[in-house]
Amino acid sequence: MSDATLDALIAAIDGESAAVYAYGVAIPRLSGSLGDLARGGLAAHRLRIVSLRQRIPVADQPASAGGFDVDTPTDATQAASLLAGVEVRLAAVYADLAAATTGLERRDAVLSARECAVRSVAWGGEPQAFPGR
Amino acid sequence: MQARMPRRTLLGFAVVAAVVPASIGCTPDADPGPDPAPTTDGPTDDSTASADAALRAAAAAAENELIALYEATITAHTGLAASLAPLAEQHREHRAALEAGIAPATGNPPNVPIVSADPSAAVAEIIAAERRAADARTVDCEQAGAEDLTRLLALIAASEASHSEALSATGASS
Numbered sequence: 001m002s003d004a005t006l007d008a009l010i011a012a013i014d015g016e017s018a019a020v021y022a023y024g025v026a027i028p029r030l031s032g033s034l035g036d037l038a039r040g041g042l043a044a045h046r047l048r049i050v051s052l053r054q055r056i057p058v059a060d061q062p063a064s065a066g067g068f069d070v071d072t073p074t075d076a077t078q079a080a081s082l083l084a085g086v087e088v089r090l091a092a093v094y095a096d097l098a099a100a101t102t103g104l105e106r107r108d109a110v111l112s113a114r115e116c117a118v119r120s121v122a123w124g125g126e127p128q129a130f131p132g133r
Numbered sequence: 134m135q136a137r138m139p140r141r142t143l144l145g146f147a148v149v150a151a152v153v154p155a156s157i158g159c160t161p162d163a164d165p166g167p168d169p170a171p172t173t174d175g176p177t178d179d180s181t182a183s184a185d186a187a188l189r190a191a192a193a194a195a196e197n198e199l200i201a202l203y204e205a206t207i208t209a210h211t212g213l214a215a216s217l218a219p220l221a222e223q224h225r226e227h228r229a230a231l232e233a234g235i236a237p238a239t240g241n242p243p244n245v246p247i248v249s250a251d252p253s254a255a256v257a258e259i260i261a262a263e264r265r266a267a268d269a270r271t272v273d274c275e276q277a278g279a280e281d282l283t284r285l286l287a288l289i290a291a292s293e294a295s296h297s298e299a300l301s302a303t304g305a306s307s
Contacts, residue, residue: 091288091291092288094287094291095284095287095288095291096284098274098283098284098287099280099281099283099284099287100280103275106274106275106283107271107274107275109287110271110274110275110286110287110290110291111271113287113288113290113291114267114271114290114291114294114295115294116291117291117292117294117295117298118294118295118297118298120295121295121298121299121302122298122302126219126299127219127220127223127292127295127296127298127299128223128292128295129222129223129224129226129227129292130226130230130285130288130289130292131288131291131292131295132288133288
């Protein structure tokens with residue numbers, strides 16, 4: 001694995017970890033169908049972290065990310081806005097991962113970028129020509 | 134960036150690379166010449182640059198088709214302009230980014246698409262076209278050589294997927 005690929009994978013893990021944290025602080029502010037949507041998003045991001053870590057050799061595994069600079073939302077509007085922002089930024093991270101990989105790994109990265117951009121809009125984010133850029 | 138390439142190379146590859154939605158326009162007249170598709174096992178820099186330029190041209194042509202569909206839909210249903218115009222503008226940004234560094238398209242502009250008389254059906258057609266475009270750019274991205282083009286196509290695929298989501302959320306009320 002090239003250094004560029006490893007760096008991009010670690011950036012994706014960091015971004016996914018930030019997303020898991022954000023969903024964790026947002027979910028208590030969301031109820032009903034929004035709560036369901038958030039729990040689905042949280043599960044998807046947790047799975048992505050597992051999948052990304054499986055592609056990194058043991059010796060290169062990054063430490064668990066932490067110390068996220070996130071204002072804890074106090075209502076549903078703030079929670080949705082937080083998640084829209086986290087998702088769209090993660091879409092750009094996955095576009096970087098696509099550029100650092102080939103073949104099926106690249107396809108997986110593009111599909112992840114698409115899912116993140118879609119979830120951002122589902123949380124009320126405006127569609128962007130170049131999501132997260 | 135490769136300055137010029139034989140027209141047939143460009144068209145031959147464009148047909149392979151661009152899954153241009155047939156329902157929203159015509160594809161270039163294909164010449165299935167002997168040009169081989171670029172191989173992944175060690176292409177030269179020149180062949181990678183040529184293939185990337187062809188990908189850019191084909192994707193830009195697909196953006197043109199989408200823009201034409203948006204414009205025709207806005208003309209037919211002015212009440213949809215507020216929701217559609219910002220998305221059409223993003224496709225113009227996609228096209229400009231794709232055309233950076235390649236010769237501008239010289240072909241005919243896309244045919245004016247036929248738009249459903251029912252606004253909801255017209256929006257549904259745009260949603261379907263956006264989904265096809267996101268899938269086509271995903272395939273393009275897998276075939277791209279240069280990092281910057283790969284990243285660009287990934288972002289465009291993500292953008293177009295998000296357009297479908299935005300229109301699915303608002304289209305029902307239009």
